[in-house]
């Protein structure tokens with residue numbers, strides 16, 4: 001009798017083992033296998049999406065190189081360090097009073113004669129022409145500096161012309 005019970009239990013146990021094995025739930029790839037498969041699919045999806053990302057990056061790169069080109073063009077217009085550091089921020093690198101199509105704080109200077117520019121600058125400095133911004137700026141500059149700047153800005157149209165012909 002005992003033998004029969006042990007025999008039945010053995011068969012049931014073996015049957016369960018086979019059943020579990022076939023289902024593969026707890027091991028051999030059951031649920032976990034599915035998760036791993038899912039991860040595999042996600043990764044695959046991502047690698048499919050990757051070219052799109054590259055497009056965006058390429059666009060960005062294009063935009064940056066376009067900007068660099070612009071900056072390069074502005075940089076091609078050679079100005080003195082004094083003009084660049086003290087005047088360009090309000091009057092533009094080339095004295096146009098514009099930067100990237102937007103008006104800047106200072107008016108257009110390009111096209112004015114050196115004589116008129118020099119007179120304006122001296123007048124600002126001496127307070128005969130009222131402008132706090134310009135006066136404050138020019139206070140630290142000597143008359144000689146003003147002359148140099150006026151002469152330089154007076155040359156801007158010729159410089160712009162020379163650039164166009166390049």
Ligand code: HEC
Nearest residue numbers: 086087089090105106107117120121130131133134137149
């Ligand atoms: C912070 C901004 C700013 C900076 C920097 C600046 N300017 Fe000006 N500038 C102005 C403004 C604003 C006016 C207009 C003043 C007015 O019309 O009363 C002006 C006017 C002038 C004028 C008279 C132009 C005109 O048509 O009436 C000259 C010339 C001038 N600036 C030259 C210079 C020079 C040279 C420098 C560098 C040393 C310089 N500016 C730096 C803001 C600036």
